[in-house]
Amino acid sequence: MEELSTTVSDLSMSVDNVWVLIATCLVMFMQAGFALVEVGFTRAKNAANILMKNLMDFAVGSLAFWAIGYSIMFGEDIAGFMGQITLFFGPDEIDGLPQITKLMFQTVFAATAATIVSGAMAERTRFSAYLIYSLVITLVIYPISGHWTWGGGWLSEMGFIDFAGSTVVHSVGGWAALMGAALLGPRVGKYANGKPRAIPGHNLVLGALGVFILWLGWFGFNPGSQLAAAGKDNAIAIAHIFATTNLAAAAGALASMIISWMRYKRPSLSITLNGALAGLVGITAGCAAVSLGSAAIIGAIAGVVLVFSLEFIERTLKIDDPVGAISVHGVCGALGTLLVGVFATEGGLLNGGGFAQLGVQAVGVFSTMGWVIGTSFILFFVIKKTIGLRESKRVEEEGLDVYEHGETVYNMV
Template structure:
């Protein structure tokens, strides 16, 4: 009987491990989605630069997170703030699934947080400066706030719910993007007499394909965060998370299309694409904690908020964000995290839980926001004063591709 029990346990671990690794592959493929969205929403003269940045996000992020970030985020807790540092962590232990599998799964999440920043600062950032801030975000900024929630830190002790990272991943990238884009300044020609001017992307086909890839990848991002697939309870949880994720994306796309149609007299493709992403970001915190109906409502709210957030960032803050990363990831991530306190089936405001969970959610959202805004300001400020953040006017006007990389995506010869 002992041998049979051991065999069953081994099989369960193998199933769990395989599922998490498959989910890891789906999340890694989201890098392609981010790259296509960013390329499609920007001008062709910068396409090679954008692809290079997305490639380096994953390459640099993988090495940095392994070298230091993972231990800061998941090492033994120190005062609820940070994990104990273990350089070049090579985990070989098994706790449910092999620790090295968790390292791989969390690495692709870390790369996502860094990639979000790329879009907001596109078309005018020096490539060398980009490598520096991508490294630091993955190495320190993301892991520290991540430890608070997922590494046994003070927010997890309070009962903060962020199942797959609306705040831990997406808002971290969004707030860093806000600071970076603000300190960088708008693209040449974006504002005329203080009023924003549209700078259309060169290929919405690529942008739309990128969104579909991201939508697909989110089925690894959210359900993969269950970290197990064996047994009835895990099977039900994964299926539920698949459904909440999909419904929120669909509702976000529909709501943003309707609002854009009402406000601009046309159903905007670019806004609708971002609305789907806003719904996905919004549901990521509560995908395991809310009902299917609540997931659709959260997605719809995120889609509506997305439209007004785009206007606020561009017109009120006067921050030039070519792909809408601040609105999609920063603002929709915060909204989705707060809505867990409203819609959670256990402890949510609308399910008899009072305001307690909503209060905890608010503390988590604003504490993470404060940390990332402050750390990013120091990071981007230091880069700006030393190596410089922004390309010269000539390079920006003629395109980063030929000057930064000596090659272009679209060869017309």
């Protein structure tokens, strides 16, 4: 009987392990989606540079997170602030899942947080400066705020809900993008007499393909965060998260299309693509905690807010964000996290829970925002004053591909 129990336990762990590793593959594939969205939404002369940054985000991030970041995020808690540092990963312990499986799953999340910044800083950032940023965010900035929520830190003790990372992952990337783009300044020709000018991306086919890849990858990002698949309860939970994720994305795309149609007299493809991403980012925090109807509402709200956020950042703040990363990931990530306190089936404001959970959500959103804005400002400011953050005007005008990498994607003459 004991042998049978052990066999069932081993089988259950194996199923969970395989599911999480499959989800890991889906989340890693999102790196390709981010690369294609960024390439499609920007100009051809910088395509190789953008692809290189997205590649190195994952390569540098994987090594940095394995070396130190994982232990800072998930190591033994130190005063609720960070984990105890263990260089180059710890022993392969099994706690529900092998630790090495958790390392792989969390590595692709860390890479996602890092790569979000690439789009907002596209077409004018020095490659060497970007490599330093990518190293530091996966080494320190992301793991510390991640520990607060997922590593047993002070926010988890408060009951903060961020199931798959609207704030932990996406807002971290979004707020770092805000600081990076602000300190960089706009691209040459973006503003004339204080008014923004459109700089169209060179290939929306690539951008659209990237969004579809991201939509697919999100079915690893959110359902994979269940971290288990064996058993009836896990199966139902995974199916529920799949559905909430999909409905929010669809509602975000539809809502952003309608608003863009009303404001600009035509349905904008680029805004609608970002609307789908806004819905996905918005539902990521509460995908396991809200009903299907609430998920659609959250996605729709994110899609509407996206349009106005894009305008505000470009026209009022005069921050040049070529792909809309700040709005999609920063603003909609924070918004989606707050809405968990409104729509959660247990403890949500609209389900009889009062304002308590909403208050906790606000603390988590704004503390993470403050941490990332403060640390990333220091990081980008130091880079700017030392090796330099921005390319010269000539390099920017002629394209980063030739000057930074000595090659182009399209072999243009």
